[in-house]
Amino acid sequence: MLVGLSHVSLASAQEEWCFLAYPRLPDGYRFPPGWRLAEPGDPIDAVVLTTAVPDYALKIVLKNIGDPLVPVVSLVADIRQCVDASAAGEQSAWMRARAIQARLRELPFPIRNSLQPEDMLLARIYSRDQGLAASYDSSARDLVRYPVAGPLDDVAEIATGLVGKGYLTRQFFDRIHCCPQCRSGHLSVREECRSCRSTNIREEVVIHHFRCAHEAPESQFRTGTGFECPKCARPLRHIGLDYDKPGSVTRCEECGGIGDKPVVGFKCIDCDAHHTADQVPVKTWYSYNLTSSGANRLLRGEPISPHASGDGPDRFRILLEHTQREQREFGVPYQVASISFTQRGAIEAQNVRLWEQSLLLMSDALHSALREVDAVQERPDGFLVLMPRTDPDGAKRAMDLIVGRMKAILKIDPGLQCVLLNDATVRELRDQAA
Amino acid sequence: MVELDTPLIMLGQLDWLNWLAMFWFMIILEIPRYTLSGLAVLLSSLKRRSSPTTAERQALDRLTISVVIAGHNEADAIEKCLRSLREQTRKIDEIIFIDDGSTDGMREMINRYCQSGQIDIALSNQVRSGKSASCNFGFTLAKGDIIVNLDADCSYDCDAIEKLIEPFTDPLVGATTGALGVRNYGYSAVTSYQAIEYITAIAMGKRALDMLDLVVCASGAFGAFRREAINQVGLLAPGPGEDFDLTLRLRRSGWKVRFAGDSWCFTDTPATFKAIIRQRRRWDRDTTRTRMRKFRDALHPGRRRFSLLETFEQVEWLVMNLLVTLVFPIYVAYLFLLFGNEAIYILLSVAVAYFILDIAGFSMALAICRRYDSKMIVRIFPYLLTYGLYNGVFMRCVRLYAYFEEWVHRASTRDSYSPSRVSRQAHYIR
Numbered sequence: 001m002l003v004g005l006s007h008v009s010l011a012s013a014q015e016e017w018c019f020l021a022y023p024r025l026p027d028g029y030r031f032p033p034g035w036r037l038a039e040p041g042d043p044i045d046a047v048v049l050t051t052a053v054p055d056y057a058l059k060i061v062l063k064n065i066g067d068p069l070v071p072v073v074s075l076v077a078d079i080r081q082c083v084d085a086s087a088a089g090e091q092s093a094w095m096r097a098r099a100i101q102a103r104l105r106e107l108p109f110p111i112r113n114s115l116q117p118e119d120m121l122l123a124r125i126y127s128r129d130q131g132l133a134a135s136y137d138s139s140a141r142d143l144v145r146y147p148v149a150g151p152l153d154d155v156a157e158i159a160t161g162l163v164g165k166g167y168l169t170r171q172f173f174d175r176i177h178c179c180p181q182c183r184s185g186h187l188s189v190r191e192e193c194r195s196c197r198s199t200n201i202r203e204e205v206v207i208h209h210f211r212c213a214h215e216a217p218e219s220q221f222r223t224g225t226g227f228e229c230p231k232c233a234r235p236l237r238h239i240g241l242d243y244d245k246p247g248s249v250t251r252c253e254e255c256g257g258i259g260d261k262p263v264v265g266f267k268c269i270d271c272d273a274h275h276t277a278d279q280v281p282v283k284t285w286y287s288y289n290l291t292s293s294g295a296n297r298l299l300r301g302e303p304i305s306p307h308a309s310g311d312g313p314d315r316f317r318i319l320l321e322h323t324q325r326e327q328r329e330f331g332v333p334y335q336v337a338s339i340s341f342t343q344r345g346a347i348e349a350q351n352v353r354l355w356e357q358s359l360l361l362m363s364d365a366l367h368s369a370l371r372e373v374d375a376v377q378e379r380p381d382g383f384l385v386l387m388p389r390t391d392p393d394g395a396k397r398a399m400d401l402i403v404g405r406m407k408a409i410l411k412i413d414p415g416l417q418c419v420l421l422n423d424a425t426v427r428e429l430r431d432q433a434a
Numbered sequence: 435m436v437e438l439d440t441p442l443i444m445l446g447q448l449d450w451l452n453w454l455a456m457f458w459f460m461i462i463l464e465i466p467r468y469t470l471s472g473l474a475v476l477l478s479s480l481k482r483r484s485s486p487t488t489a490e491r492q493a494l495d496r497l498t499i500s501v502v503i504a505g506h507n508e509a510d511a512i513e514k515c516l517r518s519l520r521e522q523t524r525k526i527d528e529i530i531f532i533d534d535g536s537t538d539g540m541r542e543m544i545n546r547y548c549q550s551g552q553i554d555i556a557l558s559n560q561v562r563s564g565k566s567a568s569c570n571f572g573f574t575l576a577k578g579d580i581i582v583n584l585d586a587d588c589s590y591d592c593d594a595i596e597k598l599i600e601p602f603t604d605p606l607v608g609a610t611t612g613a614l615g616v617r618n619y620g621y622s623a624v625t626s627y628q629a630i631e632y633i634t635a636i637a638m639g640k641r642a643l644d645m646l647d648l649v650v651c652a653s654g655a656f657g658a659f660r661r662e663a664i665n666q667v668g669l670l671a672p673g674p675g676e677d678f679d680l681t682l683r684l685r686r687s688g689w690k691v692r693f694a695g696d697s698w699c700f701t702d703t704p705a706t707f708k709a710i711i712r713q714r715r716r717w718d719r720d721t722t723r724t725r726m727r728k729f730r731d732a733l734h735p736g737r738r739r740f741s742l743l744e745t746f747e748q749v750e751w752l753v754m755n756l757l758v759t760l761v762f763p764i765y766v767a768y769l770f771l772l773f774g775n776e777a778i779y780i781l782l783s784v785a786v787a788y789f790i791l792d793i794a795g796f797s798m799a800l801a802i803c804r805r806y807d808s809k810m811i812v813r814i815f816p817y818l819l820t821y822g823l824y825n826g827v828f829m830r831c832v833r834l835y836a837y838f839e840e841w842v843h844r845a846s847t848r849d850s851y852s853p854s855r856v857s858r859q860a861h862y863i864r
Contacts, residue, residue: 194548194549206557206559206571208559208563208567208856210672210855210856210859211672211859212668212671212672213564213566213567213570213669213670213671213672213673213676213856214567214570214574214669215559215563215567215568215570215571215574216570216571216574220574231570231668231669232668240855241859242859244561244563244855246535246559246560246561246562246563246567247557247558247559247560247561248560249557258555258557258575259548259555259556259557260533260541260544260545260548260556260557260558261545263549
């Protein structure tokens with residue numbers, strides 16, 4: 001027993017952490033005890049940046065290391081996404097690197113070495129011991145970044161998938177308009193002319209001459225010395241007695257167009273495209289936190305299958321398989337209906353936000369008309385609806401009800417098409433999903 | 435108890451002199467009016483209405499059309515109006531909507547329509563300026579050769595604009611006006627009476643006036659103006675009665691004003707007696723002010739642009755409207771003084787005569803209009819029985835009161851039709 005204990009404490013005392021300094025440390029730099037410079041062939045436990053390293057150089061270093069979870073700390077101020085600690089003092093940078101590496105070592109081998117983006121993201125959240133918090137970054141194309149995610153791409157999409165599987169929870173962060181053409185968040189919001197979209201506009205007051213009822217923009221009344229009515233040529237001397245200013249108009253200096261108020265337009269700084277307010281989609285950003293279920297799964301070492309999920313496509317597939325088995329074994333009928341939108345492209349091209357809102361409404365209408373045992377799968381071209389224990393007549397009635405409800409709440413005609421799929425098509429769909 | 439056949443028996447026993455003593459009002463003042471307009475309409479209907487030739491059609495197609503609609507708190511009516519404009523067979527080059535200080539969300543609504551491209555220009559007065567100023571604002575910005583002035587609470591037949599501009603093939607025509615119909619004819623007795631009134635007044639009255647070149651009001655709810663013409667006479671003057679005033683000025687400047695009888699606009703008329711009394715008092719006060727104060731020199735032979743036609747038109751109004759209205763109470767009093775209680779039988783006989791004239795006039799009007807369906811005719815026909823009472827007694831009393839208000843109190847200058855700060859200053863000079 002005594003031997004065992006001394007072995008454990010000895011191992012802990014002898015534990016060494018290898019780091020890669022880039023560029024090399026200054027001569028005579030004393031790094032904290034327990035750390036040593038990595039020799040060729042040593043596993044790298046931390047990357048220590050000694051100066052502000054250019055992006056491309058850092059990328060090469062990280063690529064050569066080949067470990068997306070390795071902690072990167074900087075001894076100088078560095079706010080880049082992949083840097084785990086900086087600017088809080090050298091001591092704290094070393095401590096942070098050590099803490100991250102310690103938690104990484106808690107992870108089972110399959111997770112620590114998994115190349116699945118979901119595993120990597122969960123591992124990074126766990127190892128950094130903090131939530132996947134969103135923050136603004138003007139250098140990012142979509143204006144938001146997740147520092148904890150490091151070099152991973154498509155973080156929001158991966159995190160949304162993990163939320164669906166129950167491994168993350170999310171909190172609202174912000175809703176940001178993005179360019180429908182290039183998805184950039186770098187949009188210039190401006191007031192512009194309704195006709196020619198020029199920003200070269202000016203507001204002009206309108207004058208109403210009481211005695212002859214002439215009303216026109218102020219420029220038509222202005223003479224060298226004051227105001228004179230262009231209709232009756234009387235001078236306008238006294239506001240409230242001779243005339244008043246009941247409103248204003250917006251005049252475009254480019255096309256001469258006139259309007260009540262300027263319209264709001266969006267210009268993408270990245271791709272130079274121009275969009276009207278109703279064409280610009282809004283992306284909702286969230287911050288995420290690891291759930292206990294996510295942490296358990298991570299520590300048990302079961303890599304997450306890209307298809308595994310509690311809801312969504314996989315649930316649909318499982319239910320479909322179960323229903324088909326029921327039909328084979330007990331002859332219980334089931335139906336699968338496809339609801340598609342033939343006008344989707346046209347509406348989306350005209351008004352993206354209108355389409356998004358309509359899709360949400362249709363989804364609500366669909367779920368309100370279905371039973372609890374029915375399952376819905378959202379597809380790019382519409383919905384698939386699985387109706388267990390339903391004959392074709394029942395399915396048709398359900399489809400009529402769904403279409404009726406959708407049409408009742410929609411302002412647009414999405415070109416709804418409802419078709420009951422035959423067995424062959426359903427099998428094909430299931431195989432595709434598998 | 436008055437026996438129903440007593441008036442007829444009595445009438446049969448009278449000689450011509452007695453007839454004249456009892457019915458001079460009808461014989462001198464009413465029957466000529468009915469006969470004249472009947473004759474005029476008969477003649478105009480005999481004259482085959484020619485559609486524009488190819489060259490005229492091409493000339494009409496070259497004209498650009500601007501529609502100007504000004505309204506105050508008309509948010510509920512805009513959709514109906516725009517829907518009927520979207521259906522027009524004639525291309526409208528520009529639709530300008532002016533919101534005159536509305537508080538019912540009209541401004542936001544017209545801006546939304548503008549954003550969706552259904553309106554070309556949407557403008558707003560944050561403070562109400564009145565109909566004239568708002569329309570003038572639109573007229574100033576309109577680029578079309580023809581400016582069509584419409585009301586937001588009206589809707590239009592799909593060929594209304596096409597027919598309305600047809601008279602502009604004549605380069606001397608400065609303005610046209612179309613036929614107004616009652617959309618809510620079945621709503622109440624008042625709207626049914628007005629439906630009969632509009633049908634007869636338009637089919638008989640306006641067509642007769644058009645034939646005699648005596649159309650004096652291009653309605654603000656449904657009128658088209660040559661831009662050149664209204665710019666020449668200086669757009670609309672401060673209201674109320676601005677459309678009538680503008681038309682008279684156009685006529686005085688030598689422009690013709692035509693009635694496009696096949697171009698139809700429908701509107702909701704006042705549905706209660708209170709509302710119609712208010713509306714008609716305003717109309718009659720405005721007419722009196724414009725004719726008797728602003729254009730009183732029409733009768734003056736020495737004025738610079740004296741026109742026999744204008745003078746005739748003024749005299750016709752003086753006799754057929756003013757005189758008839760003023761004389762009617764004198765006539766009733768005269769009957770009672772002279773005949774005592776027998777006057778009731780005479781008035782009943784007059785009512786019977788009115789009924790016969792109304793039936794004849796209404797039938798002729800329906801035949802000429804050819805716009806109303808049988809359902810509508812059946813719905814309003816029962817009101818024809820008492821229409822004489824409505825038009826001959828009730829309306830005359832309203833008119834008489836309006837004349838009194840205008841002559842004694844100059845009430846038209848204090849009308850709430852324009853904001854008080856505007857009308858106070860606008861009418862100060864008059």
